[in-house]
Amino acid sequence: MEKHDAGRSLLKSDRWDEWRKSETDQKKKLPNPPLQKPAPPGATLIDLVAPEALAVGNMPFIEAVRRRQTHRSYTADPLSLEELSFLLWATQGVRQVSPGQSTLRTVPSGGARHPFETYVFANRVTGLEPALYRYLPLDHKLCFLRAHPDMAAQVASACNHEFAGRSAVTFMWTAIPYRTEWRYAFVAHKLILLDAGHLCQNLYLAATAIGGGMCAIGAYSQSRLDQFLDVDGRDEFAVYAAPVGKVKAGEA
Secondary structure, three states: OHHHHHHHHHHOOOOHHHHHHOOOOOOOOOOOOOOOOOOOOOOOEEEOOOHHHOOOOOOOHHHHHHHOOEOOOOOOOOEOHHHHHHHHHHHHOEEEEOOOOOEEEOOOOHHHOOOEEEEEEEOOEOOOOOEEEEEEOOOOEEEEEEOOOOHHHHHHHHHOOHHHHOOOEEEEEEEOOHHHHHHHHHHHHHHHHHHHHHHHHHHHHHHHHOOEEEOOEOOOOHHHHHHHHOOOOOOOEEEEEEEEEEOOOOOO
């Protein structure tokens, strides 16, 4: 059907020969875009538990795969800061920064471009003020952005799902497309979509490994979520959301 042709074309892999012959910004030797969005000047930064010190998430991989499922209901139990540290590291943790200004992380990304920024609404995390934060993967820290007494309702509205405001933590990912476009130009956007699936599946497995559950949300409100995250909707915009919380024993 013609009305679906544009979307189907995006999913196809038929422009690589054209890309190889094209003048990408990388080939033009334009500056590599920053690997991480900087923290606002004077922002409060919160140390997370270092990856090598993590003692959570030790469920055998095969068991995590067996138990992985979507959960939209969560208990009132909070996550610990160590558990949140684990979830953040499992989805965007940096293992190595290469001399060519790219990163190797805990998830794959086309050309190691890693176009995402991770925002979290920490609703119930021990030791954290309920607020919106952004993960700084190069530093393994949280950057405090803002707090509001009605933030749970704002998150639920922006994500188009009430349970997004009732979770312990809601992850919200944005894409900065130019990180991938710099190298891959017009084929970048399929890679970004594939990369989003990689990081979200890691969150599913990591949440399961700490006795939790989650639900990936693609049907968020683009305008409301972009506005909530204070991004411009062009050079950075929301692409995915995922509430996470503890679930009843036997359901994890």
